Amino acid sequence: MSANSRGPHVRVEPLGVTFEAPPELTLLEAAGFAGIRLPRMCRNGTCRTCLCRVTSGEVRFTIEWPGLSREEKAEGYVLTCVAVALTDLVLDVPDASIA
Protein backbone atom coordinates (compact mmCIF):
# COMPACT_ATOMS: atom_id res chain seq x y z
CA MET A 1 0.00 0.00 0.00
CA SER A 2 1.52 3.36 -0.98
CA ALA A 3 1.69 6.48 1.16
CA ASN A 4 -1.08 7.95 -0.93
CA SER A 5 -3.39 5.04 -0.25
CA ARG A 6 -4.04 4.63 3.46
CA GLY A 7 -6.81 2.11 3.32
CA PRO A 8 -10.06 1.01 1.79
CA HIS A 9 -12.78 3.58 1.22
CA VAL A 10 -15.98 3.25 3.19
CA ARG A 11 -19.18 4.86 1.97
CA VAL A 12 -21.85 5.57 4.58
CA GLU A 13 -25.42 5.46 3.32
CA PRO A 14 -27.89 7.11 3.34
CA LEU A 15 -25.67 10.01 4.50
CA GLY A 16 -23.65 9.73 1.28
CA VAL A 17 -20.20 10.41 2.76
CA THR A 18 -16.97 8.43 2.31
CA PHE A 19 -13.99 7.96 4.62
CA GLU A 20 -10.71 6.06 4.49
CA ALA A 21 -10.39 3.07 6.81
CA PRO A 22 -6.72 2.18 7.43
CA PRO A 23 -6.10 -1.41 8.59
CA GLU A 24 -4.95 -0.29 12.05
CA LEU A 25 -8.26 1.40 12.85
CA THR A 26 -11.75 0.05 13.44
CA LEU A 27 -14.50 1.40 11.23
CA LEU A 28 -15.79 3.39 14.19
CA GLU A 29 -12.38 4.96 14.86
CA ALA A 30 -11.71 5.73 11.20
CA ALA A 31 -15.13 7.34 10.78
CA GLY A 32 -14.49 9.46 13.88
CA PHE A 33 -11.16 10.71 12.51
CA ALA A 34 -12.97 11.67 9.33
CA GLY A 35 -15.57 13.68 11.25
CA ILE A 36 -18.37 11.16 10.77
CA ARG A 37 -20.37 10.18 13.81
CA LEU A 38 -21.58 6.58 13.89
CA PRO A 39 -23.78 5.22 16.70
CA ARG A 40 -21.62 3.88 19.55
CA MET A 41 -21.48 3.18 23.25
CA CYS A 42 -19.26 0.42 24.69
CA ARG A 43 -16.68 0.29 21.86
CA ASN A 44 -15.76 -3.29 22.73
CA GLY A 45 -18.24 -5.37 20.79
CA THR A 46 -20.84 -6.11 23.46
CA CYS A 47 -23.62 -3.46 23.54
CA ARG A 48 -24.60 -3.67 19.83
CA THR A 49 -25.30 0.07 19.63
CA CYS A 50 -23.02 0.26 16.58
CA LEU A 51 -24.73 -2.62 14.76
CA CYS A 52 -25.11 -1.87 11.05
CA ARG A 53 -25.16 -3.67 7.75
CA VAL A 54 -22.41 -3.97 5.18
CA THR A 55 -24.13 -3.96 1.80
CA SER A 56 -20.89 -4.29 -0.17
CA GLY A 57 -17.36 -5.42 0.76
CA GLU A 58 -15.65 -7.45 3.48
CA VAL A 59 -14.48 -6.84 7.04
CA ARG A 60 -12.53 -8.73 9.70
CA PHE A 61 -13.19 -8.49 13.43
CA THR A 62 -10.65 -7.50 16.06
CA ILE A 63 -12.17 -9.85 18.64
CA GLU A 64 -12.84 -13.56 18.41
CA TRP A 65 -16.57 -13.53 18.88
CA PRO A 66 -18.31 -10.16 18.38
CA GLY A 67 -21.87 -10.00 19.71
CA LEU A 68 -23.48 -11.13 16.47
CA SER A 69 -25.51 -14.22 15.72
CA ARG A 70 -24.50 -16.54 12.92
CA GLU A 71 -27.57 -15.34 10.99
CA GLU A 72 -26.66 -11.67 11.47
CA LYS A 73 -23.14 -12.32 10.22
CA ALA A 74 -24.51 -14.15 7.21
CA GLU A 75 -26.78 -11.19 6.43
CA GLY A 76 -23.84 -8.79 6.50
CA TYR A 77 -24.35 -7.20 9.90
CA VAL A 78 -21.22 -5.93 11.66
CA LEU A 79 -20.28 -4.08 14.83
CA THR A 80 -18.25 -1.09 13.66
CA CYS A 81 -16.35 -0.77 16.95
CA VAL A 82 -14.63 -4.13 16.40
CA ALA A 83 -14.61 -4.34 12.59
CA VAL A 84 -11.79 -3.42 10.22
CA ALA A 85 -12.26 -2.95 6.47
CA LEU A 86 -10.59 -5.54 4.25
CA THR A 87 -11.98 -4.05 1.03
CA ASP A 88 -13.88 -0.95 0.00
CA LEU A 89 -17.20 -1.02 1.82
CA VAL A 90 -20.69 0.38 1.70
CA LEU A 91 -22.31 0.66 5.15
CA ASP A 92 -25.99 1.19 5.77
CA VAL A 93 -26.12 3.38 8.90
CA PRO A 94 -29.40 5.35 9.09
CA ASP A 95 -28.33 7.14 12.31
CA ALA A 96 -24.92 8.34 11.05
CA SER A 97 -24.25 12.07 11.05
CA ILE A 98 -21.53 14.61 10.42
CA ALA A 99 -19.73 15.29 13.73
Ligand code: FES
Ligand atom coordinates in the same frame (compact mmCIF):
# COMPACT_ATOMS: atom_id res chain seq x y z
S1 FES B 1 -20.27 0.28 20.49
FE1 FES B 1 -20.98 -1.39 21.68
S2 FES B 1 -20.90 -3.08 20.32
FE2 FES B 1 -19.99 -1.45 19.22
